Amino acid sequence: MVENKTKSRQLFESILEQIKNGELQPGDKLKSERTLMQEYGVSRSSIREAIGALNKMGIIVTEQRNGNYVNDKSPDMLTKVLEIYLILDNHLSIDFMFLRREIEENAAYLAALNATEEEIEHMKELHNKRCDLENITKEDLYDLDRELHLAIAKASHNRAFELFIEAIFGVLKAHQFKVSNRANVKVVTNRYHGKIIAAIENKEATLAKRHMRKHIEHLIRVLEKIEKKKKQEK
Incomplete structure (x- = not known):
């Protein structure tokens, strides 16, 4: 029994790794149970245990008589979890922003050390559009904000930063939309973005981190004012 659990865990992690590195793309069909048994030296029960776990997570979908496929509509699990907490406690929006500050300032720091010329040019292009x-439009403004922050996270070459920032933008979309579309915030945000990108381009990691921290803190102050006003109106 212990051996089966170990084997199923190995298969589970192997399939996840193949999805993560792109060997398995959304919509791709997994190999048959017989093939997996031969390749991994595992029993049919171990395979079904691993596939069952991936099914529950929404990563794999099973079609009757047709096999198992990588879900091309996989839910963002981290976003879903954060959304649940935010529903239970709406005040967490501010806490999430403070957490975002800690993550993004370090992403900017690493981006200054690791960003390629192509990645920096992409940041500049997004910044110029914004x-x-x-x-x-207001929608474009939000989308460009999201794309630019994700571009910086991606340039850090730390996948965890990219995943977290994408999740935060997903769960705080309504709050971000309100903040980023305020007239004074639009201009100030553009200034901060310009400073962050310049620091990244010049390989000034500490400066990039400092500018990102100030940028997020400015957004936090605006969000706090919005939340305070909402309370007073109740």
């Missing part, structure tokens, strides 16, 4: 405030 600065054209007269010709972009």
